[in-house]
Amino acid sequence: MNEARVLLVDDDPALLQALPEALRLRMAALTVDTADSAAAALDRIADRDYDAVVTDIKMPGMDGLELLAKLRTHRPDTPTLMITGHGEHDLVVDALRAGAYDFIQKPIDRDYFVASLCRAIETRALSRRCKEQQLALERHLTELEAIVDERTRELRETSKVIESPFRWMMGPSGQMEKVVRQIKQVADSPLTVLIEGETGTGKELVARAIHQLSARCEKPFVAVDCGAIPDTLIESELFGYEKGAFTGAHQRKEGQFQLAGGGSLFLDEIVNLPLATQSKFLRALQERRVQSLGGKKPVPVDVRIIAASNVPLEGEVRTGRFRQDVYYRVNEFRITLPPLRERDDILHLANEFLPEAGTELGRPCRKISEAAAQILLRYQWPGNVRELRNVIRRAILLASDVIEPEHLSVMPVDPDPPTPLCGGPAPVDSSLKEIADAAAADAERQAIRRVLQATKGNKSEAARLLRTDYKTLHLKMKQYGIPAGQFRQ
Amino acid sequence: MEDTRLSLREIAGRAAAQAERDAIRLALHATRGNKSAAARLLRTDYKTLHLKVKQYGILARQFRGA
Numbered sequence: 001m002n003e004a005r006v007l008l009v010d011d012d013p014a015l016l017q018a019l020p021e022a023l024r025l026r027m028a029a030l031t032v033d034t035a036d037s038a039a040a041a042l043d044r045i046a047d048r049d050y051d052a053v054v055t056d057i058k059m060p061g062m063d064g065l066e067l068l069a070k071l072r073t074h075r076p077d078t079p080t081l082m083i084t085g086h087g088e089h090d091l092v093v094d095a096l097r098a099g100a101y102d103f104i105q106k107p108i109d110r111d112y113f114v115a116s117l118c119r120a121i122e123t124r125a126l127s128r129r130c131k132e133q134q135l136a137l138e139r140h141l142t143e144l145e146a147i148v149d150e151r152t153r154e155l156r157e158t159s160k161v162i163e164s165p166f167r168w169m170m171g172p173s174g175q176m177e178k179v180v181r182q183i184k185q186v187a188d189s190p191l192t193v194l195i196e197g198e199t200g201t202g203k204e205l206v207a208r209a210i211h212q213l214s215a216r217c218e219k220p221f222v223a224v225d226c227g228a229i230p231d232t233l234i235e236s237e238l239f240g241y242e243k244g245a246f247t248g249a250h251q252r253k254e255g256q257f258q259l260a261g262g263g264s265l266f267l268d269e270i271v272n273l274p275l276a277t278q279s280k281f282l283r284a285l286q287e288r289r290v291q292s293l294g295g296k297k298p299v300p301v302d303v304r305i306i307a308a309s310n311v312p313l314e315g316e317v318r319t320g321r322f323r324q325d326v327y328y329r330v331n332e333f334r335i336t337l338p339p340l341r342e343r344d345d346i347l348h349l350a351n352e353f354l355p356e357a358g359t360e361l362g363r364p365c366r367k368i369s370e371a372a373a374q375i376l377l378r379y380q381w382p383g384n385v386r387e388l389r390n391v392i393r394r395a396i397l398l399a400s401d402v403i404e405p406e407h408l409s410v411m412p413v414d415p416d417p418p419t420p421l422c423g424g425p426a427p428v429d430s431s432l433k434e435i436a437d438a439a440a441a442d443a444e445r446q447a448i449r450r451v452l453q454a455t456k457g458n459k460s461e462a463a464r465l466l467r468t469d470y471k472t473l474h475l476k477m478k479q480y481g482i483p484a485g486q487f488r489q
Numbered sequence: 490m491e492d493t494r495l496s497l498r499e500i501a502g503r504a505a506a507q508a509e510r511d512a513i514r515l516a517l518h519a520t521r522g523n524k525s526a527a528a529r530l531l532r533t534d535y536k537t538l539h540l541k542v543k544q545y546g547i548l549a550r551q552f553r554g555a
Contacts, residue, residue: 431532439508
């Protein structure tokens with residue numbers, strides 16, 4: 001038995017002196033406190049949680065039974081042993097009924113007393129352990145509840161993020177409700193999804209929503225615009241290449257397939273995939289393996305493919321521009337996004353964008369006049385929801401209070417691009433050559449600055465990294481006004 | 490962004506290609522797929538534009554109608 005502490009209560013000073021001695025002799029590691037009255041006992045009990053209490057029944061003032069009753073209330077777990085005189089059967093019965101652990105008759109049989117006290121202390125230890133375990137369990141439960149709360153909150157946040165792009169695309173239109181239903185249906189399946197819809201209808205938003213709602217949501221979502229990559233680069237972009245696979249392949253590079261590992265790969269404008277790449281893509285779809293350029297053998301990849309096209313792929317198959325077998329593979333589940341002109345919620349969307357753009361552009365929210373609303377309803381919206389959003393944004397900047405027809409840049413005669421496709425500056429005043437030259441110069445300037453930063457202004461090293469010669473680099477730095485000094489420490 | 494391991498020439502080339510492609514798509518969009526008009530807008534000749542459209546795999550057709 002580990003260290004235990006008991007309280008002995010008796011009005012007989014001789015007993016208070018003799019009994020602790022006797023107990024200590026027989027029980028190692030036992031501490032005995034004494035009290036010569038019930039009142040004194042209560043004081044001690046208030047300060048300390050005893051392993052057991054031994055009390056005489058008959059005491060002047062508060063007697064043992066009364067003390068027992070108080071103990072049962074304040075320390076219900078502390079076993080109490082009652083010392084009774086010879087033949088006090090009624091008292092014994094009362095005490096046991098009141099919850100006493102055991103009774104010891106005078107004259108005290110010390111062996112019996114010690115055995116009973118030991119049992120009492122053990123019982124106490126046991127119940128204490130039980131209670132600790134229960135507390136631990138409760139604590140654990142509270143923690144679990146907190147975790148559940150936390151997760152619920154996170155999920156709610158996530159769903160808010162997921163629902164918000166939906167809100168972006170949808171008003172109270174039946175067509176869009178169907179789309180949202182389809183997204184929820186297909187998200188957690190392994191099916192390859194084909195999203196068809198005109199430019200600006202929200203194909204990428206749908207793809208992202210599918211990814212977010214799938215079990216892959218923690219893994220990467222990689223978007224590739226197949227139309228944005230020249231034919232000659234698309235294979236290396238998708239499948240990667242090994243060092244030395246071709247001239248200029250100085251380093252191994254992972255393809256988008258590998259980068260999307262475990263997650264989703266969104267192939268936008270898939271119709272732009274050259275036929276040669278399509279066959280390679282088909283193999284990747286069928287075998288779930290990809291072979292990088294110059295790679296020795298195909299490597300398994302776990303990627304969910306979501307493809308999008310702004311023209312019906314079926315038509316492209318008929319004209320022979322898109323392979324039928326690839327089409328079948330991609331078209332396991334199709335989501336078709338309706339063009340805005342066929343939707344009945346144009347004004348609802350416009351009114352949604354109004355406060356949003358108003359806040360963003362720092363102009364107080366305005367309303368759309370009846371005449372302007374009529375124009376919005378009649379317009380053909382080649383750029384769809386994206387165009388509507390941009391039109392509203394522009395109108396907010398122009399209008400002073402109410403959006404009127406003259407603030408809307410949607411006149412059917414308007415030859416301007418209704419919406420920049422890639423967010424870049426519109427090609428109004430620059431020639432193709434100027435545009436290309438400016439972009440090249442910009443990229444060069446950035447690259448040179450980046451490399452100089454990395455080499456701490458060492459021009460020879462920078463030239464080597466950029467695989468150009470020192471003189472060229474020096475000239476370009478002069479041309480772009482980049483002082484090497486600012487990169488030195 | 491561009492890979493640091495590309496040479497300066499490649500970086501410039503890629504950026505130029507990207508910008509050209511974007512500009513051509515914008516111009517085709519503005520002219521509803523009319524390549525002659527797009528070429529005029531971009532102050533280049535029809536042949537150059539036609540070549541680049543092909544090179545970048547742009548489908549002029551997709552900008553027609555609407």
